[in-house]
Amino acid sequence: MELRQLEYFVAVAEEAGFTRAAARLHVAQPGVSAQIRQLERELGQELFDRSGRSVRLTPVGKAVLPYARAALAAVVGAREVVDEMSGLLRGHVTMGGVSVPSVLDLPGLLAGFHRRHPGVEISLVELDPVSLVEAVVAGRVDLGLAGVGGPLPPGLDAQIVIDQPLVVVVPHDDKLAQGTSVDLADLRDRPLIAAPTGTGLRTVLENACAALGFRPRVAFEASEPYVLAQFAARGLGVAVLPESAAAGADVHVLTLDRPRLRGQMALMWRAEGPTSPAATAFIAHARRLLPSH
Structure with missing residues (x-):
């Protein structure tokens, strides 16, 4: 054989x-x-x-x-x-992501690793949240970057790289624009603009609404948080998004008071350890360069 x-x-x-x-x-x-x-x-x-x-x-x-x-x-x-x-690292590593906010310099992270280890091939793939977690646990993806809305599934370790308060944004002519804060219960009957089902941001929102006894009326979805702000600016609904995603958008930003929610994004890898020396080096490089909350 x-x-x-x-x-x-x-x-x-x-x-x-x-x-x-x-x-x-x-x-x-x-x-x-x-x-x-x-x-x-x-x-x-x-x-x-x-x-x-x-x-x-x-x-x-x-x-x-x-x-x-x-x-x-x-x-x-x-x-x-x-x-x-022998001092020469070779192999192939794969990183998966749902969406990558601009506050994380992912191109710089990948380029820096490539300069240090030119013999390692790097792949970057986009997956939905469920598929990404499954791929990391199974070892098909060495490192994942995704929002988290609760406890991590078994088999994963993680480093929180983004931790921000969630805010509510509306167009300037919305009646909510007269205030500076809003309670989640006040959005019970409003059409909402939110991240897709299964993402960390959506899970946080749905869990908070369920605790208050209602389901959110999500009219528009987008995986990129800054797009949510653009939808709100055009009067398509009330957007719930991370604070940084509202920066620069022509919208009125409200603090979400009760409850105060946070959006988190985590770097994820197998708890059992990476499958190759190249993956070990790649994970260490990413953890060193990205922030830890």
Whole structure:
């Protein structure tokens, strides 16, 4: 059994086809098929069901897949450890985010790590909050950046990098613009502008409304907090957002008094520890450069 055979096997399983796997591996399709057949002969069992339009794993293939992935990961890890001990860090790290506020210099963070470790490839992906947490816990993403609205799920550690009061913003001709503060209960019947369901900001708002016995009437959603302020400026509703997101917008800002809510954003990583030396260095770099609250 060769590592190349395991690599081809994993690629076909993930791509659900020999042609797509060959394109991903940059090799000829007949070569992939031949290596998989050789692997099946060595194991004495078929790994793929080729009877349909798409290639599917057999029960034996499903059982073998995690071991094949583990073997390939072990080889990558061994190479990275050797590189690290030689003073040369290599590998690949992935950071995921829901949205990144301008108060965090993410481009500078990534560029700084790249300068220090040019042998490490960096990927940045945008995911919805639920998918991001799942990806970090599973190890598909090394580091996540997302709002938090409650306790962290099991399997994660975090560093709070943003902690701000939530405020209410309205257009200057709104009746609320005559005051300087507002209670959340006063917004019971008002159309609201808020972050999407599942985000930390939305969770904080919904939990606070539930404690007061009502559900928020959210008319408009946007993942970028500053966009919420722009919607409010156009008279589309009352926006609830972090204090910094209201800066520079042509709106009237009100303090949210009862209850006083806060919006937090956290840097998240696996509690078990990163999966590679490159990920270890990347997490340490991010924690050092970003603020801690």
